[in-house]
Amino acid sequence: MSALTHVGTEVSTDRSDLMAKSSGRALRDRLARFVMWGSFALACVPLVWILVSTLLKGGHMLLSLDWWTLSQNGITARRVGGGAAHAIQGTLLQALVTAAMSVPIGVFTAIYLVEYGRGRLAKVVSFMVDILTGVPSIVAALFIYALWVTTFGFQRVPFAVTLALTLLMIPTIVRSTEEMLKLVPNELREASYALGVPKWKTITSIVLPTAFSGIVTGILLGLARVMGETAPLIILGPYTKSMAHNLFDGLMGTLPTMINQDRTEALQPAIDRVWGAALTLILIVFLLNLLGRFVGRFSKVS
Amino acid sequence: MKTMRISQLAGAALLGSLALAGCGSDNTSGTASTAEASASESATKVECFSGTVNAEGSSAQKNAIEEAIASYGEACADAKLNYNPTGSGAGIKQFIAGQVDFAGSDSALKTEGKDGAQSEAAQAEAFCGAPAWNIPMVTGPIAIAFNVKGIDKLVLTPAVAADIFSGKITSWDDAAIAALNKDAKLPATPIKVFFRSDESGTTENFTKYLKAAAAENWTADPAKKWTGAGEGKEKSAGVSEGVKSTDGGITYVEWSYAKDNKLGVASIDNGGGAVELTGEAVGKAVAAATQVGQGNDLALKLDYATKEAGAYPILLVTYEIVCSKNKDAEKGKNIKAFLSHFASSDVQKGLEEIGYAPLPSEVQTKVVASIDALS
Numbered sequence: 001m002s003a004l005t006h007v008g009t010e011v012s013t014d015r016s017d018l019m020a021k022s023s024g025r026a027l028r029d030r031l032a033r034f035v036m037w038g039s040f041a042l043a044c045v046p047l048v049w050i051l052v053s054t055l056l057k058g059g060h061m062l063l064s065l066d067w068w069t070l071s072q073n074g075i076t077a078r079r080v081g082g083g084a085a086h087a088i089q090g091t092l093l094q095a096l097v098t099a100a101m102s103v104p105i106g107v108f109t110a111i112y113l114v115e116y117g118r119g120r121l122a123k124v125v126s127f128m129v130d131i132l133t134g135v136p137s138i139v140a141a142l143f144i145y146a147l148w149v150t151t152f153g154f155q156r157v158p159f160a161v162t163l164a165l166t167l168l169m170i171p172t173i174v175r176s177t178e179e180m181l182k183l184v185p186n187e188l189r190e191a192s193y194a195l196g197v198p199k200w201k202t203i204t205s206i207v208l209p210t211a212f213s214g215i216v217t218g219i220l221l222g223l224a225r226v227m228g229e230t231a232p233l234i235i236l237g238p239y240t241k242s243m244a245h246n247l248f249d250g251l252m253g254t255l256p257t258m259i260n261q262d263r264t265e266a267l268q269p270a271i272d273r274v275w276g277a278a279l280t281l282i283l284i285v286f287l288l289n290l291l292g293r294f295v296g297r298f299s300k301v302s
Numbered sequence: 303m304k305t306m307r308i309s310q311l312a313g314a315a316l317l318g319s320l321a322l323a324g325c326g327s328d329n330t331s332g333t334a335s336t337a338e339a340s341a342s343e344s345a346t347k348v349e350c351f352s353g354t355v356n357a358e359g360s361s362a363q364k365n366a367i368e369e370a371i372a373s374y375g376e377a378c379a380d381a382k383l384n385y386n387p388t389g390s391g392a393g394i395k396q397f398i399a400g401q402v403d404f405a406g407s408d409s410a411l412k413t414e415g416k417d418g419a420q421s422e423a424a425q426a427e428a429f430c431g432a433p434a435w436n437i438p439m440v441t442g443p444i445a446i447a448f449n450v451k452g453i454d455k456l457v458l459t460p461a462v463a464a465d466i467f468s469g470k471i472t473s474w475d476d477a478a479i480a481a482l483n484k485d486a487k488l489p490a491t492p493i494k495v496f497f498r499s500d501e502s503g504t505t506e507n508f509t510k511y512l513k514a515a516a517a518e519n520w521t522a523d524p525a526k527k528w529t530g531a532g533e534g535k536e537k538s539a540g541v542s543e544g545v546k547s548t549d550g551g552i553t554y555v556e557w558s559y560a561k562d563n564k565l566g567v568a569s570i571d572n573g574g575g576a577v578e579l580t581g582e583a584v585g586k587a588v589a590a591a592t593q594v595g596q597g598n599d600l601a602l603k604l605d606y607a608t609k610e611a612g613a614y615p616i617l618l619v620t621y622e623i624v625c626s627k628n629k630d631a632e633k634g635k636n637i638k639a640f641l642s643h644f645a646s647s648d649v650q651k652g653l654e655e656i657g658y659a660p661l662p663s664e665v666q667t668k669v670v671a672s673i674d675a676l677s
Contacts, residue, residue, distance in 0.1 A: 073328040074375040076368040078656065085327070149399065156401055238358065238402075240384040242328045250354055251384055261387070264361070266539035266562060 176218025359393020558657020
């Protein structure tokens with residue numbers, strides 16, 4: 001027994017010797033690890049907090065079928081009932097139209113920048129995209145308001161919202177697509193040229209398909225971002241409680257404006273609906289992000 | 303190619319979810335509560351239209367107009383009415399810019415322009431091509447809500463209220479309060495004043511009242527931002543929550559919040575005897591207001607210092623601001639149909655339940671006449 005203990009203590013002293021020799025590095029290592037995990041945990045706190053509180057307060061709203069199929073038509077803050085179908089549909093519809101406008105412009109701009117752009121024009125375009133990236137959503141919204149309402153004298157319609165969202169979405173698409181196209185190895189292009197394929201055909205049948213899933217990921221992530229935008233909606237897209245399909249006439253409800261409408265209410269049915277709408281929005285954006293990651297997994301450009 | 307298919311799948315999923323959402327329906331009547339039954343019974347005489355009317359403005363009347371929209375929608379399924387509670391100022395701006403069909407505002411259109419600019423009334427007239435009218439529709443009393451253990455009735459004069467809200471009176475058993483409430487056993491609890499930390503029309507109207515009825519005790523100018531004593535809380539929900547959870551708490555808040563949170567509401571003695579806050583007492587104060595608008599323009603000037611017996615003096619009136627003559631005749635008819643419904647006795651009576659006061663009959667008659675003159 002005593003021998004064993006003796007051996008044990010000897011080993012441990014040996015170890016502490018080793019530790020002593022590199023204690024400075026070990027300490028720094030431990031410190032760095034602590035800071036890293038600490039910041040990670042800190043960053044997670046608000047995320048988990050938001051998710052848990054929206055789930056607890058709004059989760060039960062999403063369980064009823066009414067939530068997904070009915071609008072808020074004829075429902076006041078005092079009454080229980082109705083759903084968010086009008087807002088979900090409005091958000092998806094506007095996102096789809098925004099995507100339909102910004103994807104072609106964004107992708108073609110990126111193709112120009114990577115494949116054709118040389119000289120001053122390309123520099124100017126690239127610079128403009130950078131500026132557009134830095135434009136706050138409220139400025140984009142006010143710009144469209146000044147153009148659409150003040151200059152042209154039109155009404156505030158959902159289409160104006162999609163115009164503002166397009167302004168916000170184009171730069172993110174240009175940047176992500178650009179990165180994806182740059183990843184396509186030059187050897188592929190050269191091989192294609194060597195076979196006598198013209199440049200435009202090389203782009204459409206070699207470069208784009210190779211980068212395709214990466215581009216789609218970028219688009220989905222950009223879409224997820226603009227869906228939660230609220231400033232353009234508050235300025236250009238007044239809320240309505242009823243179903244709306246027309247982008248060019250009347251109002252259209254969306255999830256962010258649905259949250260905004262009742263956020264100051266003290267009555268329980270309205271509070272429940274606000275949390276429910278918030279959770280629905282988080283869920284939709286989350287699903288889009290997930291879809292983006294999923295598609296992105298298959299983007300192996302090599 | 304595999305990647306292509308997956309992306310197509312993604313697109314299909316997106317489209318699919320959109321299509322699913324497209325199945326949604328506006329028919330929410332299945333979940334309607336029994337409270338509406340009475341409204342739909344009397345709805346037979348409602349004049350219906352099919353189309354859309356958009357309005358925007360004061361958040362003070364949000365719940366009232368929502369109720370009116372809901373009952374109108376029950377009678378007329380094809381009518382779509384939207385109200386966005388973005389604030390009185392925003393409502394008037396959008397109305398002048400032609401973005402909404404009528405505006406809701408806590409104050410009548412200003413007839414004097416600021417800094418050489420055109421006045422609101424002139425701008426509205428320029429847009430309408432005819433004078434714009436202020437039609438009072440919803441009266442919202444402001445309650446002095448309190449929470450003191452053992453006290454459920456409290457009488458305050460404007461002078462004492464001003465002293466409480468400016469921090470001069472700090473204890474519930476202060477001699478000034480005791481003199482007004484001889485029967486009550488006032489505890490020595492310290493008074494905790496809660497005020498709105500955000501800029502608010504309620505604060506403005508309440509300080510207007512204090513200034514008008516007790517100028518000696520309340521010297522600050524009326525403003526949207528609170529200048530008195532106490533602890534700030536955000537929005538009406540915040541101050542009422544503060545009072546509810548604090549023994550000795552007091553605040554000024556819309557009646558509906560005091561009701562919803564079951565807070566004590568002080569009676570006000572302006573000099574003509576203590577007046578309890580009821581719909582009728584508020585109506586009396588509205589009826590006593592003088593009309594400053596011309597003809598069918600019913601802009602009112604409230605007399606906060608009124609000594610009339612039975613009139614509750616702390617209130618705000620929300621106007622609907624409309625074009626007296628709409629360029630689009632169809633639109634004018636639609637607005638008229640809805641406002642007639644809003645001003646009808648049934649709807650107005652129902653408002654008392656949710657913390658507003660119905661228009662007194664003298665004013666209501668005038669309002670109906672104005673609405674009838676719209677085109």
